[in-house]
Amino acid sequence: MDGERIQVAFFEGVAADHPIAVLALYNKEKDVNIFDKTLGQEVQQAVDLIQKREPALVVVCSRHAASFCHGADIKAQAALPLASTAARPMVEEIKDLLNQIENLPYPTVCCINATCLGGGLELALSCTYRFADVTCRAIGLPEVQLGILPGAGGCVRLPRLIGLTPALELIVAGKTVKAKKAQSLKLVHGTLEHLTWARDASEPPFLAQLRNKLQRGQLRHVPAASKFPSHLFGQTWLEQQLIYTVTKRTIDAKTHRHFIAPYVALETVLKCWGTSSLAQALAWETDGYLQLAATAEARSLMGLFLAKSSIKARSTAIRHGQPDTRPLFAFVVGAGWMGVGIGQKLARHGATVRFFDVDKEMIDRAQTRVSRLFTGLVNKHRMSKVEAQERMEAISYTTEKDFAAFEQQAQAAGAISVVLEAIPEDMALKHKLIHEVMSATKNTTFVSNTSSIPMAKLCEGLPVAEQARIVGVHYFHPEHDVTPVVEIIPGPESNHESRLSALRIADLSNKLPVTVGDGPAFILNRIASPFYTMAAYLLVTGAASQERIDKVMQRQGFPAGPFAILDGIGLKTARMVGQSIQGLTGETGANAAQALLGAMLDRGWTGRSFQGESTGFYAWKEGKQGEANPEMKAVSQIVRSRLAAEEDAQHGQGVLHSKRVNPISDADVSDALILSILNEACRALDEGVAKEPMDVDMLVTAGLGFPPQQALAVLLAAVLPLACHLWAKL
Numbered sequence: 001m002d003g004e005r006i007q008v009a010f011f012e013g014v015a016a017d018h019p020i021a022v023l024a025l026y027n028k029e030k031d032v033n034i035f036d037k038t039l040g041q042e043v044q045q046a047v048d049l050i051q052k053r054e055p056a057l058v059v060v061c062s063r064h065a066a067s068f069c070h071g072a073d074i075k076a077q078a079a080l081p082l083a084s085t086a087a088r089p090m091v092e093e094i095k096d097l098l099n100q101i102e103n104l105p106y107p108t109v110c111c112i113n114a115t116c117l118g119g120g121l122e123l124a125l126s127c128t129y130r131f132a133d134v135t136c137r138a139i140g141l142p143e144v145q146l147g148i149l150p151g152a153g154g155c156v157r158l159p160r161l162i163g164l165t166p167a168l169e170l171i172v173a174g175k176t177v178k179a180k181k182a183q184s185l186k187l188v189h190g191t192l193e194h195l196t197w198a199r200d201a202s203e204p205p206f207l208a209q210l211r212n213k214l215q216r217g218q219l220r221h222v223p224a225a226s227k228f229p230s231h232l233f234g235q236t237w238l239e240q241q242l243i244y245t246v247t248k249r250t251i252d253a254k255t256h257r258h259f260i261a262p263y264v265a266l267e268t269v270l271k272c273w274g275t276s277s278l279a280q281a282l283a284w285e286t287d288g289y290l291q292l293a294a295t296a297e298a299r300s301l302m303g304l305f306l307a308k309s310s311i312k313a314r315s316t317a318i319r320h321g322q323p324d325t326r327p328l329f330a331f332v333v334g335a336g337w338m339g340v341g342i343g344q345k346l347a348r349h350g351a352t353v354r355f356f357d358v359d360k361e362m363i364d365r366a367q368t369r370v371s372r373l374f375t376g377l378v379n380k381h382r383m384s385k386v387e388a389q390e391r392m393e394a395i396s397y398t399t400e401k402d403f404a405a406f407e408q409q410a411q412a413a414g415a416i417s418v419v420l421e422a423i424p425e426d427m428a429l430k431h432k433l434i435h436e437v438m439s440a441t442k443n444t445t446f447v448s449n450t451s452s453i454p455m456a457k458l459c460e461g462l463p464v465a466e467q468a469r470i471v472g473v474h475y476f477h478p479e480h481d482v483t484p485v486v487e488i489i490p491g492p493e494s495n496h497e498s499r500l501s502a503l504r505i506a507d508l509s510n511k512l513p514v515t516v517g518d519g520p521a522f523i524l525n526r527i528a529s530p531f532y533t534m535a536a537y538l539l540v541t542g543a544a545s546q547e548r549i550d551k552v553m554q555r556q557g558f559p560a561g562p563f564a565i566l567d568g569i570g571l572k573t574a575r576m577v578g579q580s581i582q583g584l585t586g587e588t589g590a591n592a593a594q595a596l597l598g599a600m601l602d603r604g605w606t607g608r609s610f611q612g613e614s615t616g617f618y619a620w621k622e623g624k625q626g627e628a629n630p631e632m633k634a635v636s637q638i639v640r641s642r643l644a645a646e647e648d649a650q651h652g653q654g655v656l657h658s659k660r661v662n663p664i665s666d667a668d669v670s671d672a673l674i675l676s677i678l679n680e681a682c683r684a685l686d687e688g689v690a691k692e693p694m695d696v697d698m699l700v701t702a703g704l705g706f707p708p709q710q711a712l713a714v715l716l717a718a719v720l721p722l723a724c725h726l727w728a729k730l
């Protein structure tokens, strides 16, 4: 059989008339296997075909080197009807298929050669034996990360196979394990080598070993009922209560109760565990799955997953389907907070980096910080000492703007050459630098990390040939992998090479490149700006303290509130970016955030600093957040009086004139801030700066920490009732 997703072949067995049947997953359209509808249908055909030949052994394997099976088709799951009555038959069909495999009257062996997730592992669990390739790095059931639970037997078979506690660790956290760990968990029976059936090989390379095992009686038919060990911890009511309490506490600590899926998964696994009937357990699992699949959380998380794939596909299209493996030479200008973070990240992943700064002291500090960052990676076993040393040797520091020499070195190495600027948010400074780079180089791409200045503004006055070499790559926090995205901003004339350079920078920084339209502050900062302004307004008017506002937003699922984020950006940079956005959008009038930041900077406060102690909205020590700054109340009052006086002078008695507004409720704080984000997101979409809602979703969740379980697409559906609710209060 040679289907679209599956190939079936028969090979010599041990006894005549009883061949070995090999069912190989092989998606002809992709380089990974996905458990989609076609695969399900073809597995069914394969099972029917195999049974006619009465094989001695059935082997399930993959012909894709990097994928046994990456799991279910998320697009199809996201499109499942919300009503469980309509969705149930589809789920039951897959379960029925896996039951048929489990009940085949021959031994079945699953050869997990590479990534084996979700539905892929559930297929493996229905086999009698599992072997994993020693190189396999990801085996698991990550469904909760999509707001659902394993719905094709994973919640039932995995605990029965490896025990309740280890199974819950995998299911509830959506964790994946490597081959060796899978073996120690008894999830696989052993590890073998070369478990991929390469496309050109006529017989699977591992078949001889399996034939041998079969001959020695090591692969026998085991009926489903006796397939699972019966001595596992968790048999008594007390043991189950203990496991429940400990697991729930772990989920509480990890998710702060912002997600439903881990809790439903926990309860479902325990419920299924409590019955000896496999059929009953599988039915309960279906109930749990359907309950979750209909939640906003699942729709939102699946939407984000699909958005990520579509955004990746866009980059692939720009590269005409070809991977770009060229080396990168990056001349980083401005060795401050962002420059060093970005440069070190690029160097870590193989780029050759040179740092320049006008301030010699910043260069010395850069060397110390880079060395500290690499030592941190070595200490966390994310890099060997030798590797760290090698990567540090690829970094140089200079006080000369030797752009021409750098370009020549890059050319000699066949590398992409870029000058990446991370100097202050000052248009004149950036323009001057662009002129210097353009006159010294011919092919180098100028990459700006500006937070707010449109590429069209940076290109003003330049010949088209030079504009072609300018592109924006806007990072958020490069250092700590907390923001897995960057904004890519093509300028009005950016050429293909500039776009490729921007994508290569994103690759080497391990970030998802979201291409956005050109405009003041692009997408993320544009949306973040009213968020900060609204937060500052609430603080200045006395509606809520900075600490309460941050806590309310954290309770909503944000990892940090607006004031902790502003401290993290650095008060000076936050102010410059805010001023730049105001200038670019022509916004006039009182801006509480600007006034507040100005007053704080006047007092010498800087926000978070990674060395020593510093002050912002909070106290900071070695980069760690401490108590809320008690002086903020007095500073806010001073700012309020000043803004009120300005407002009065401009418009007569303004809103701020009243002495102090009454504190507002937590719910109103949250509504005001979330609505400020939604409002600006709608405007960005309307103006075409954001091309599709998925771009906004991806950026606000990954960049601003907007709760992913209520991503914008879902919130937009909720925006009208929310707006009406607020309207009613006014």
Ligand SMILES: NC(=O)c1ccc[n+]([C@@H]2O[C@H](COP(=O)([O-])OP(=O)(O)OC[C@H]3O[C@@H](n4cnc5c(N)ncnc54)[C@H](O)[C@@H]3O)[C@@H](O)[C@H]2O)c1
Pocket (backbone or CB within 6 Å): 333, 334, 335, 336, 337, 338, 339, 356, 357, 358, 359, 362, 421, 422, 423, 424, 425, 426, 429, 449, 450, 451, 452, 474, 475, 476, 477, 568, 569, 570, 573, 577
């Ligand atoms: N801080 C953030 O969170 C953040 C996030 C995204 C983007 N950005 C953007 O990155 C850029 C840099 O921000 P930052 O926070 O790293 O600032 P920073 O003040 O930490 O660093 C700027 C560095 O540039 C140096 N510099 C000043 N003029 C220079 C010149 N003419 N040539 C070379 N070096 C010069 C300074 O000495 C300083 O070391 C800004 O455009 C900012 O908007 C910042």
